[in-house]
Amino acid sequence: MKTKLITLTAVAISTLAVADVNAGSRLIATSGVTQLEGGAGGGLTPWAVISGYADEGEYSIGAFHTSTDVQDFRLKVNGVSASYDNRFEISAALQSFEIKGVAGDLRQEIYGAKYRIYGDAIYSALPQVAAGIQYKRLLDGDIADAVGAEDSDSGIDYYVSATKVHLAAVAGYHFLWNATLRATQANQMGLLGYGGDDESGYTLQPEVSALVLLTDDLALGAEYRKKPDNLSAFDEDSFSDLFVAWFPNKNVNLTLAYADLGSIAGSEDQDGFYFSISSWFK
Amino acid sequence: MIKKLTCIAALFTGLACFNVAQADDYYQELGGKEGVEKIVDNFINEISFDQNIVKFFEGTDITRLREKLIEQFCHESGGPCEYTGDSMKDVHAGMKITKAEFNRVVELLQAAMDDAGTPQTAQNRLIRSLAPMRPDIIHQ
Ligand code: HEM
Numbered sequence: 001m002k003t004k005l006i007t008l009t010a011v012a013i014s015t016l017a018v019a020d021v022n023a024g025s026r027l028i029a030t031s032g033v034t035q036l037e038g039g040a041g042g043g044l045t046p047w048a049v050i051s052g053y054a055d056e057g058e059y060s061i062g063a064f065h066t067s068t069d070v071q072d073f074r075l076k077v078n079g080v081s082a083s084y085d086n087r088f089e090i091s092a093a094l095q096s097f098e099i100k101g102v103a104g105d106l107r108q109e110i111y112g113a114k115y116r117i118y119g120d121a122i123y124s125a126l127p128q129v130a131a132g133i134q135y136k137r138l139l140d141g142d143i144a145d146a147v148g149a150e151d152s153d154s155g156i157d158y159y160v161s162a163t164k165v166h167l168a169a170v171a172g173y174h175f176l177w178n179a180t181l182r183a184t185q186a187n188q189m190g191l192l193g194y195g196g197d198d199e200s201g202y203t204l205q206p207e208v209s210a211l212v213l214l215t216d217d218l219a220l221g222a223e224y225r226k227k228p229d230n231l232s233a234f235d236e237d238s239f240s241d242l243f244v245a246w247f248p249n250k251n252v253n254l255t256l257a258y259a260d261l262g263s264i265a266g267s268e269d270q271d272g273f274y275f276s277i278s279s280w281f282k
Numbered sequence: 283m284i285k286k287l288t289c290i291a292a293l294f295t296g297l298a299c300f301n302v303a304q305a306d307d308y309y310q311e312l313g314g315k316e317g318v319e320k321i322v323d324n325f326i327n328e329i330s331f332d333q334n335i336v337k338f339f340e341g342t343d344i345t346r347l348r349e350k351l352i353e354q355f356c357h358e359s360g361g362p363c364e365y366t367g368d369s370m371k372d373v374h375a376g377m378k379i380t381k382a383e384f385n386r387v388v389e390l391l392q393a394a395m396d397d398a399g400t401p402q403t404a405q406n407r408l409i410r411s412l413a414p415m416r417p418d419i420i421h422q
Contacts, residue, residue, distance in 0.1 A: 025382030027389070055382045086381075123416050167410035172308075172403025215402055216392060 024053030024250035024280070026086065028217050030121065033245050033255045034064040034278045036189065037110045037134050038079045038093030041161070043257050043274060044225045044239050045207040047178040048130035048163035050089045050116055051081040052280050053250045059084045059282065064093075066276040068259055072267040074098040079110075081278075089114040089132075097191050099143075099265075107139040108190050121176070127164035133157065136190040147233050147265065149193025150185070150200045157184040173212050176221075180207040187230050188264060196230030203228045217247040237262020241274060252279040309361035311404035318361070322351045324394035335386055338377060358411040359404075370418040379420050388412075 032040040032049040039046035043066070052060020059082065066077040079093030091112040096105040114132035121128040134157040138144055141152030159182040169175040183202045185194040195201065205228060211221025225239040243257035257274035264270050312318055326348060329335050339347070350367035357365045367373065388409065395405045 025380075025385060027385050055385070056380060058382070123413060167413060168403065168406035172401075172406050174406055 025055035025058055026053045027122065028250060029213065029219060029245075029247045029253075031060075031062075031247075031250070031253065031278070031280065033253050033276060034066065034079075034081065034091075036066065036068075036075070036077060036095070037112060037136075037157075038064070038077070038081060038091035039112050039114060039132060039134070040081065040083075040089060040091075041180075042178065042209040042211075042221065042223045043241055043243055043255055043259070043276060044223045045178065045180050045209055046112075046114065046132055046134075046159060046161055047180070047209065048116065048119075048128040048161040049121060050086050050114065050130070051083045051091065052282075054083055054282075055086045057085060060280055061282045062278055062280040064276065064278040066274070068261075068272060068274040070259070070261055070264075070270040070272040072100045072270060073261075073264060087116050095189070095191065104140070106143055106191055109137045109139065110190070111135045111137075121163045122165045122167070127162040129160070129162050131158075131160045134159075136186060136194070138190065138193065141193065144187070144191075144193025147187075147192055148197045148231050149187055150195030150197070150230075152193040155185050155190055155194030157182055157186060157190075159183070170212055173214065176209075176211050176213070176219075178209040181205070182207060184228060185230070187228070188236060189227075192231065192234075192265060196232065198232045199228060199230040203230075211243075211245075219243075219245040219247075221245075234266050235263045243274070250280060252277065307360035308404050308407045309356065309359040312355070312359050312361075312400060312408065313398065314361070315356070317398060317400065318352055318355045318359070320398040321355065321391075321394050321400060322348055324397045325351065325391055328390040328394050329387075332386065332390060335383065335390065338379075338383075355408060359408060370415045371422065374419045375422045377422060379422065381420055384416060384420050 030049060031052050032047050035041040035043055035046050040049050040051035041047035052062055054060035061082045063080045068075045076096045077093050079091060081091040083089040093110045095108045098105050112134045114130050116130045119126055119128040137154045138152055144152035159180050161178060161180040163178040166175045182205045184205060185202055187193050187196055205226045207225040209223040211219045213219050222242050227236050227238055229236045239261050241257040241259040243255055245253060245255040247253045255276040259274040261270040353363050353365045356363035
């Protein structure tokens with residue numbers, strides 16, 4: 001834990017030290033942060049925003065790290081993201097899920113793509129709208145098999161997101177909301193496989209986020225992500241969190257959250273801190 | 283958990299009330315006549331230090347620009363002024379301003395307001411008043 005903190009602090013400081021190598025054509029904080037599966041968004045949910053700060057005809061490249069520690073589990077996510085034209089985003093993420101008392105991580109790869117269909121979260125009257133997919137592949141499917149997953153190899157999530165910033169809307173502070181609808185078969189995002197004995201097919205799950213910008217670079221918000229409950233062996237709950245995200249410049253952002261992950265694989269009331277860093281090299 | 287959810291639900295239903303009835307009268311919050319003049323002076327100064335933006339203003343009569351911007355910000359914030367300049371479409375015609383350049387100018391204005399000590403909420407309100415002009419300014 002200590003060494004991890006030190007490495008992360010080092011990443012953060014080195015990124016701050018090269019501050020403003022990235023001029024960034026979009027306004028600060030419009031990159032969003034990086035969600036658990038690698039998409040630009042909040043911490044839990046992909047938004048309609050496109051990763052990085054590229055605008056018309058430009059591209060962006062970045063990397064991220066997220067870790068969440070709850071009572072019986074630890075989740076680490078590492079990955080990269082690229083975007084072009086403030087239109088198209090691709091991402092690759094590796095989730096490593098550690099279970100207390102169980103040797104070996106449970107790993108899942110997630111390849112994401114997102115396309116902005118319409119609008120600009122700040123400037124258009126209607127929300128910015130994007131559609132995306134997340135192709136998920138379990139590298140270690142034994143546990144998924146053991147808990148009764150229909151498929152322990154791979155699954156695909158499809159989603160549509162709408163994001164809108166209302167300028168100066170809450171007592172003079174900017175307000176952002178996002179609503180996402182996801183079609184998914186994944187159990188615990190896919191870490192416990194895809195589909196189950198209670199429900200094997202796709203279900204539609206709503207995910208919502210809201211935040212207020214206290215300054216141009218500091219956001220305070222909350223998120224809620226509904227999840228399927230496919231396995232008869234375990235109850236699966238929604239995820240929710242309260243977060244602070246800081247955008248010191250267009251090269252890096254840091255998110256600290258308190259996350260309530262509910263019941264996971266039979267362990268009730270899993271909650272704890274969530275930390276995430278995203279940096280943009282271009 | 284239930285308590286937390288109700289709290290989040292409240293946030294969202296609150297959404298409906300957030301946008302209605304915003305008094306568009308924040309001239310005093312900008313610092314009145316003096317505040318607006320300071321913002322515009324800082325703004326022009328910021329522009330003159332930005333290599334990518336300053337080139338647009340090579341042939342510009344800065345005395346007029348200053349006067350028109352002061353009028354515009356005063357008027358938009360509910361102050362006692364009329365805007366007597368040209369329409370945003372006419373002014374920026376032929377400049378082929380990109381989205382990136384537009385955002386850069388917004389950032390320069392934010393920096394100008396920071397330097398003038400303009401409160402965050404007044405800054406946000408001015409940005410909200412100006413943002414709808416974007417379609418008349420970019421890609422012309
Ligand atoms: C919300 C954004 C903007 C607002 C509210 C705004 C407002 C104004 C106003 C009030 C004037 C004076 C009009 C007059 O003389 O009658 C002006 C002039 C001018 N603006 Fe903007 N402007 C904005 C964005 C931009 C951007 C992004 C650029 C370039 C990157 C730009 C370049 C110019 C130039 C070069 C002039 C002087 C034109 C001349 O020489 O006659 N403006 N603007």
